[in-house]
Amino acid sequence: MKQELLFLPTLVTIKEIKPEIPAVATFRLPKPDGFSHKAGQFLEVSLFGKGEVPISISSPPSYEDLLLTIRNSGYVTGAIHKLKEGDVLGIRGPLGNTFPYEEYEGWDVIFVGGGIGLAPLRSLLWEMLYHRDKFGRILLLYGARSPADLLYPWQYEEFERNGVEILLTVDRGDEKWTGNVGVVTTLFDKVKIEPERTVAYVCGPPIMIRFAMRDLVEKIGIAPHNCIATLERHMKCGVGKCGHCVIAEKYVCIDGPVFRYPEIKMLERYDDPW
Amino acid sequence: MxxxxxxxxxxxxxxxxxxxxxxxxxxxxxxxxxxxxxxxxxxxxxxxxxxxxxxxxxxxxxxxxPRFEKILTYKKEDGKLKVEEIIExxxxxxxxxxxxxxxxxxxxxxxxxxxxxxxxxxxxxxxxxxxxxxxxxxxxxxxxxxxxxxxxxxxxxxxxxxxxxxxxxxxxxxxxxxxxxxxxxxxxxxxxxxxxxxxxxxxxxxxxxxxxxEKFGPYPAFSGATLRRITEGNIPREVWESLGERCIVCGGWQLLCPLCFCYTVVDIGDENEGYRARIWDSCHYEGYHRLAGGPNPRKGRDRRRERCIFHKFSWQYVERMGRHGCVGCGRCVITCMGYVHMPQTVWEIRSAFREESYKKEAKVR
CATH class of the missing domain: 3.40.640 (Aspartate Aminotransferase; domain 2)
Structure with missing residues (x-):
């Protein structure tokens, strides 16, 4: 990133707003000139007069547009949700580190998502589907509070067509729900994988990441090094200056947001990464 | 040299x-x-x-x-937004x-x-x-x-x-x-x-x-031992709780510390015209750590105190920054009303361990 653009957002016009589930919508933005990102990175999205929020990129690097799935959870995101197509947003980025995945070519992949946590994983999932022959089995274990809260339901069929094995679960089912009920870790009993050649990517609410990572290592037997999670923190600058996102000595905006399990375990000793 | x-x-x-x-x-x-x-x-x-x-x-x-610094201005002219960075x-x-x-x-x-x-x-x-x-x-x-x-x-x-x-x-x-x-x-x-x-x-x-x-006063901060103990990450919870209990969350320490540099960013204005500013912030304030939607990983004052001291005195930071985060200017001693300034914190962490080791020795005997 050019230094003069460190705090100066690039202006983009919203192409499309697609409501997903209650309080969540996907915003389609054009890529500014010379923009390229990698799976796992995030953007600082500014709405002038309201502020800036860090939002992970949900579209794969090879896709022509930027897709940002934003939940209405605060002051700025609430204002962003009131915008219409054609309105202007500022973006800074891409920021942060990336999901390591090139080193795992030929391996099986397991994605574990919870709630809105599917949004950052979607970038990597699609990137792998664009290069489907390079990876073995791809599993998606995804849980949400209720069937209505399952993110991207319109896309599950396309995922399955591309050879993704999807297992869904909800905390509370409704009268139409016939699938699994329980937290996402209950799905671990239902999958049979070879742990020594499997990599896991996890994202979700902090408590879910914590237990999912633990079970992946202890129950399924994946090496801790190959359990990769992306964390979320409140950020102001996104470039390692303001100090809000720090966990122990790691700045989530520069050293993260993607961490491996041993790193997070190390942070847990000094601070509360969850 | x-x-x-x-x-x-x-x-x-x-x-x-x-x-x-x-x-x-x-x-x-x-x-x-x-x-x-x-x-x-x-x-x-x-x-x-x-x-x-x-x-x-x-x-x-x-x-x-600066305490308050405009970093960019924005203005809507003929329906088009113009953003300019200000570097003073x-x-x-x-x-x-x-x-x-x-x-x-x-x-x-x-x-x-x-x-x-x-x-x-x-x-x-x-x-x-x-x-x-x-x-x-x-x-x-x-x-x-x-x-x-x-x-x-x-x-x-x-x-x-x-x-x-x-x-x-x-x-x-x-x-x-x-x-x-x-x-x-x-x-x-x-x-x-x-x-x-x-x-x-x-x-x-x-x-x-x-x-x-030879002229230095009664506030020594023998940081070596403290640094080691914070790096090991096993300081008894009661020490932090005792320090947090007395802290009145004024943020004075961070605002007066020559080595503290965290800031927050705010937009001032409406959607048509205004500016973005950054303002000094303190990790002792509760809102500093709050995440979107309300959860706060460091809700207790003791956790915020721990966070601050970890930044100042841990090997993880010394390794990255080349020195620990205190220069001994003594401003926290002057400003702190809860008597939890740097030398006092250092002393309490050290003495907690001394008491611990006494207890251990007593058991052995």
Whole structure:
């Protein structure tokens, strides 16, 4: 990133707003000139007069547009949700580190998502589907509070067509729900994988990441090094200056947001990464 | 230790030079205000400068990272949004700054230049522009205040790096140590005022330094043991709870600390016109840690206290920053109303372990 653009957002016009589930919508933005990102990175999205929020990129690097799935959870995101197509947003980025995945070519992949946590994983999932022959089995274990809260339901069929094995679960089912009920870790009993050649990517609410990572290592037997999670923190600058996102000595905006399990375990000793 | 050039200058001559500097650019120097407090202020007339101070109430960090700084403005014209970045970096010379604050500036610069992350492409354009335009003329301390403890923290009273010129009071003369190219430039700009220092002047400076070390007061911060214990991460929870219990979350420590540099960003204005500003922030405030939607990973005061001390005194940070995060200026001792300032925190962490080890020994017996 050019230094003069460190705090100066690039202006983009919203192409499309697609409501997903209650309080969540996907915003389609054009890529500014010379923009390229990698799976796992995030953007600082500014709405002038309201502020800036860090939002992970949900579209794969090879896709022509930027897709940002934003939940209405605060002051700025609430204002962003009131915008219409054609309105202007500022973006800074891409920021942060990336999901390591090139080193795992030929391996099986397991994605574990919870709630809105599917949004950052979607970038990597699609990137792998664009290069489907390079990876073995791809599993998606995804849980949400209720069937209505399952993110991207319109896309599950396309995922399955591309050879993704999807297992869904909800905390509370409704009268139409016939699938699994329980937290996402209950799905671990239902999958049979070879742990020594499997990599896991996890994202979700902090408590879910914590237990999912633990079970992946202890129950399924994946090496801790190959359990990769992306964390979320409140950020102001996104470039390692303001100090809000720090966990122990790691700045989530520069050293993260993607961490491996041993790193997070190390942070847990000094601070509360969850 | 780099080879320093030693010069000396008469006291009257120094004031002439400072007046020249004040005429050309912004001169920042300590001025007596508010009934006796020394504060760094822009000075037009050098007679306003006070020499009767140990250290200023506020560190001079506001000249590098202002308390309130507009970083960009936006305006909607004919339905089109125009955004402009504002970088304000006047040419400045700061005179009378103490060693601890110089060390604080060096620490902040290491962080803001991105060197901490080995990412110099992420250097802060605002901070670095101001830093590059800042010349530092520091004055070594000969009479530490009772609250000072820089000897324990590698922050003074004399420095070997970080300054452009370091002055030492030798009675009739100031001894000048030249620490950088900017310092050399001052010497070359006013060649008639500076004379070469003799061996006995340098000898006298060393004697003065030895004498100062004996004058330090009752606030030692023996950070070595604390650093080790924080790095191990096994300080009893009760220690943090006791410290958090007494903290009144005023944030005074962080706002007065020359090494604290966290900020928050706000947009002021409506959707048509306004500006984005950054404002000093403190990790002791609850809102500093709050995440979107309300959850707070450091809700308790004890957790926020722990976070602060971890930043200041852990090997993880020393490894990345090159030093620990305290220079011993003693401002937290003056400002802290809950009696949980740095030397007290360090002392409580140490004594907690002493009691623990006593208990252990008692059990063995």
């Amino acid at each position: 780099p080879d320093l050039t030693y010069k000396k200058i008469g006291k009257e001559d120094l004031m002439k030079i400072l007046q020249e500097i004040a005429n050309e650019e912004e001169l920042i120097a300590p001025v007596e205000m508010f009934g006796g407090e020394a504060l760094f202020q822009p000075v037009k007339d050098v007679n306003d400068i006070t020499f009767n101070y140990v250290n200023t109430l506020f560190p001079p960090k506001q000249f590098l990272l 970096a006047p040419k400045r010379t700061i005179f009378g700054i103490r060693s601890c604050d110089v060390e604080g500036i060096r620490y902040s610069e290491f962080f803001y230049s991105g060197k901490m992350f080995q990412r110099e492409d992420l250097a802060d354009p605002h901070f670095m522009a101001r830093r590059n335009n800042l010349t530092i003329i520091s004055v070594a301390c000969l009479n530490p205040a009772p609250t000072c403890f820089c000897v324990c923290c590698d922050g003074g009273p004399f420095l070997e790096r970080g300054f452009d010129l370091q002055l030492t009071d030798l009675g009739e003369y100031w001894l000048c140590e030249v620490g950088s190219e900017k310092g050399t430039a001052i010497i070359e700009k006013f060649p008639s005022f500076f004379i070469d220092a003799e061996e006995k002047d340098i000898q006298k400076r060393k004697e003065l330094e030895d004498k100062v070390l």
